[in-house]
Amino acid sequence: MISTLTDIYSELEQIDVARDLDQKSLHVSPSGLSWVPVPTLDGYSKEHLLQLYYFMSLTRATDIEIVKMSRKGIALGKHLPCAGNEATAVGATMALAKDDWVTLAIRDLGAFLVRGVSPSRVIGQACARMEGLSGGWDGSLHMGHKASRVVGLISHLGTLIPVGVGCSFGEMYQNTGNVALAFVGDGTTSTGDVHEGLNIAAAMDIPLVLVIENNQWAFGTPNRLEYATPTLSLRALGYGRNVEGYWIDGTNVLTVYDTVKTAVERARGTNGLTIIEAASMRMDGHSLADPFTSYVPAEQLEKWKAKDPISIFRARLIKQRIASGTELDEMDARVAREVLSAAIKTEQSPGPDPVDIEAKVFTPSPVHTNAISTPPKTGRTITYHQGIREGLMEEFDRDPNVFMIGEDIGVSNGAFKISEGFSKRYDGLDWNASWKNKDAPFKQRRIIDAPIAEAGFVGLALGAVLTGLTPIVEFQYADFASEAFKMIVNYAATQTVREMGPVGIVMRFPAGWATSTSAYHSVNPETWFASTPGLKIVAPITAFDAKGLLKAAVRDNNPVLFLEYKNYYRIKPEHLPQELNLPVPEEDYVVPIGKARVAKTGTDLTIISFGSQTIRALEAAHVIEKEDGVSVEVIDLRTLLPLDVDTLQASVRKTGRALVTCESPRTGSFGTTIVTEIVRTCFEYLDAPVRLVAAADTPVPFAPALEEAHLPTRGKVVAAARDLLKY
Ligand SMILES: Cc1ncc(C[n+]2csc(CCOP(=O)(O)OP(=O)(O)O)c2C)c(N)n1
């Protein structure tokens, strides 16, 4: 037993991972650190041991085949070789039960094979054939297989750790007893996502096994420059009481299997988090394009060559008389035949059909029988805030798989009190009664106060989607979406084409300008996201649309960014332009996503807008109609993506004049996209150039005079409309 922290560091810094973890593994737990012996073959059936050998052999042979096919120009892109990692990928994945989830790191080819994905599908992926898991949409090992519960790697390192936490959360929510294992590279442990995911898992008692594949290098950076602890397993100590760690030899398949099995059982039994660092060596370049011998010391490679995971295990099986050399040779020959026929199958598989590629980007969504696009003429009116609340409550009541996560939304009802009373209503939470008693069970199930970790909790939501749940994520302000940017644009938006959909998640963004909110609480986030195929963006400004579109968003099978104009949450509907003061049905209805609304009809000019800017657009229309005696049509887009080009076209072709206005800064704004669409589809019908009134190209300022100069005010819209009408 090691006692002080100085002792711990001194002892562990002496460890040579290529030599000293052969016979013992380090166990790190809140009650202390100890060395434990590595498992022997005793107690394992021959069948089990041969299975471990078979999958390692199959992994290597498949990897080598992809390299060969790359050299022949049949496999495309830059393959990331897996040599050296076979024992970790295979041993760890074998320790899972069939319905557990696994999220992958870069070199986990073996994990696919263990989960039942055939070599031809792995090779097919590298060759961009239909046989590949993503049917030609991505290469290398950037793929997943939902039916096998393998969450596909995307390039952005670290992203999948919160997603893995989400898979485990989803299983916990549904009481299945299934858990998740997440692989991660040593280099990747430096990303914020890894920390966010682990902290959330520990704080929310979500079971997870993290296997750090420490192969001594992160591309061209050695361990020594990546972090300052002798072993990453020590990080377990920082995450809490129910977290343990192991430092093991990642080239010994049985050690990996045995340790991960223990961790998986702990996860299942106590919801514990375990951080296992498995030491091995990347025996090849980072990718096939990497001249690694120019920077990896020959001596280091030599040392690890003696620890080849397959040769070591083979020798051990023979020495302990589990199998003869001939038996293992026969198994290798069988593997070679399997891989050869997989390669042939791949070469015979067609490439994808490039026709209508845009149709692939979204997962089809249900057609609603209760959809109403036009509001009723009479009925009660409610605030925009109430519209959103009602929409949420009705969806929560309709579907027990809907949950919401975000900062401060439970105990304190949310920054804007949208979820007031939800914790009590859906989770029976009485904070005042339970806050003093640390041992009282404090369960937040459907309304979850998340740590300040946007990438972490969006990732969790995206993992939960895979298990069949419907997450709603509340961002405190839309501005903080930048914290979760990669989760949204690189992960969520791409999952449908990767055959990992549907991704039915709603992200609610309190957005737009409000008095004195300045640069960091005022963003119109569509500008950041609208160029990413695979996302839907809705931007309602009436209570009718907010409620109906929110309900449609929750029922949609794609990631929907739901923009809420916080400045108008509480405004009395009668204080809005009359065209926005709309009755809101009490019975169940949805507003279909992708349908604009002609808020006001007219004949001389079309003003196109969305969100809060629709208010200024309508006010401006009223001013010029009254003062100039003209007739103005105003379109409220309501949905930005997919854009309702038909409604735009019909109006602009009728009036011959178009003014687009949006609240975000001009350059790169969604307004410019609308202008382009009008020019693209209506040019011959125009009597004047299309005008755009947007905010100035500056951050949103604080002082009132600067705010006025920045914003596309009603006066600026009026002036531009008059100019256009005079043209
Ligand atoms: C966020 C991010 N930054 C940079 C990269 C480029 N990149 C790809 S792999 C890699 C090294 C990863 O090292 P490690 O996590 O140790 O995994 P290994 O390649 O060693 O298996 C880098 C820097 C990336 N994919 N994602």
Ligand SMILES: [Mg+2]
């Ligand atoms: Mg590495």
